[in-house]
Amino acid sequence: MNSEHKEYRSKTRIYADILNSILKQGGKSRPTKILYGANLSYDRLTKHLDQLVELGLVIEDKEDGESVFKLTNKGRDFVLEFVKVEKFAEAFGITI
Amino acid sequence: MTFPLLTLLAVIMEFISSFISFLVGYYAMKGYRKSSLRGLLLLYWGFTILGVGILLRGFTITYVEIMVGHEGSKQLTALINLAGLIYSTTQVAAYAIFVADYALQSMRATNERNALLGTTVAVGAATFPVYRLFFIPWLELLAICMLSFVTVNAFINWSIKKTSESALVVSGFGLILLSHVFFLLLPLRETLLFVGQAFQLAGFICLVGMLAKVSRTNEQ
Numbered sequence: 001m002n003s004e005h006k007e008y009r010s011k012t013r014i015y016a017d018i019l020n021s022i023l024k025q026g027g028k029s030r031p032t033k034i035l036y037g038a039n040l041s042y043d044r045l046t047k048h049l050d051q052l053v054e055l056g057l058v059i060e061d062k063e064d065g066e067s068v069f070k071l072t073n074k075g076r077d078f079v080l081e082f083v084k085v086e087k088f089a090e091a092f093g094i095t096i
Numbered sequence: 097m098t099f100p101l102l103t104l105l106a107v108i109m110e111f112i113s114s115f116i117s118f119l120v121g122y123y124a125m126k127g128y129r130k131s132s133l134r135g136l137l138l139l140y141w142g143f144t145i146l147g148v149g150i151l152l153r154g155f156t157i158t159y160v161e162i163m164v165g166h167e168g169s170k171q172l173t174a175l176i177n178l179a180g181l182i183y184s185t186t187q188v189a190a191y192a193i194f195v196a197d198y199a200l201q202s203m204r205a206t207n208e209r210n211a212l213l214g215t216t217v218a219v220g221a222a223t224f225p226v227y228r229l230f231f232i233p234w235l236e237l238l239a240i241c242m243l244s245f246v247t248v249n250a251f252i253n254w255s256i257k258k259t260s261e262s263a264l265v266v267s268g269f270g271l272i273l274l275s276h277v278f279f280l281l282l283p284l285r286e287t288l289l290f291v292g293q294a295f296q297l298a299g300f301i302c303l304v305g306m307l308a309k310v311s312r313t314n315e316q
Contacts, residue, residue: 012132083313085130085136087310089136091261093201093253
């Protein structure tokens with residue numbers, strides 16, 4: 001779908017973007033880096049990160065007094081599986 | 097006449113096509129569970145219903161040709177007609193779901209697009225009883241119209257994405273569409289049944305090829 005207007009992102013897409021951003025940082029990342037990677041505002045990122053922690057896809061840790069989010073095995077599996085689902089859906093013209 | 101061998105081939109092709117249809121449906125359901133995308137749920141229902149229909153037809157051919165033989169009585173002809181109607185209806189229902197799926201996607205992108213629906217034309221009956229399973233002209237025409245819509249949309253998707261997966265999907269739907277054209281032309285030549293089935297199977301093989309490519313995504 002090649003629309004020029006701002007695209008709507010589903011919740012799953014946002015989760016995948018956040019997790020992918022952490023994965024690209026080597027499996028752990030500070031919120032500021034995730035912000036840029038997932039293209040989200042700070043408030044929305046915090047809300048989604050809380051939900052991801054609840055789902056067991058990431059864990060929150062402290063390093064030098066700052067929050068760091070680490071990808072769990074479940075989170076890693078989610079990202080890998082999401083890529084497959086995205087490819088499958090896109091083959092049929094369905095956008096996630 | 098070497099019909100039993102051809103029947104066996106026909107049944108095998110039907111069962112393989114049905115299995116692939118279920119496989120694509122299963123993958124769509126797996127994707128739906130992960131993403132909650134309505135489009136994937138529609139794909140699941142479409143391919144599952146299609147798989148059930150093809151399986152039904154496979155079993156009916158087996159029953160008619162292998163168990164009973166094709167020297168049909170009136171009751172047998174009635175049974176075949178009923179099975180053919182059920183099969184064709186499930187098939188049209190499955191294609192209607194695909195049409196709804198693509199229409200949903202098109203509406204997201206462009207807001208409006210009208211689906212074309214077929215007209216009814218009376219064509220002469222097929223000469224051999226089991227052909228009635230493949231040959232209900234107005235339902236075939238409806239299936240062709242719906243699949244044309246689906247194939248054109250799959251082609252548009254491929255022209256935008258240019259991925260090998262979308263190419264396999266457009267090829268798959270295109271070949272299945274051609275199979276229905278051959279089924280519609282059955283009164284001209286009986287062997288077109290097997291040509292149609294071969295095209296149908298080739299279409300499903302394209303879809304399974306797409307699944308194989310998607311499954312290998314993270315290994316590349």
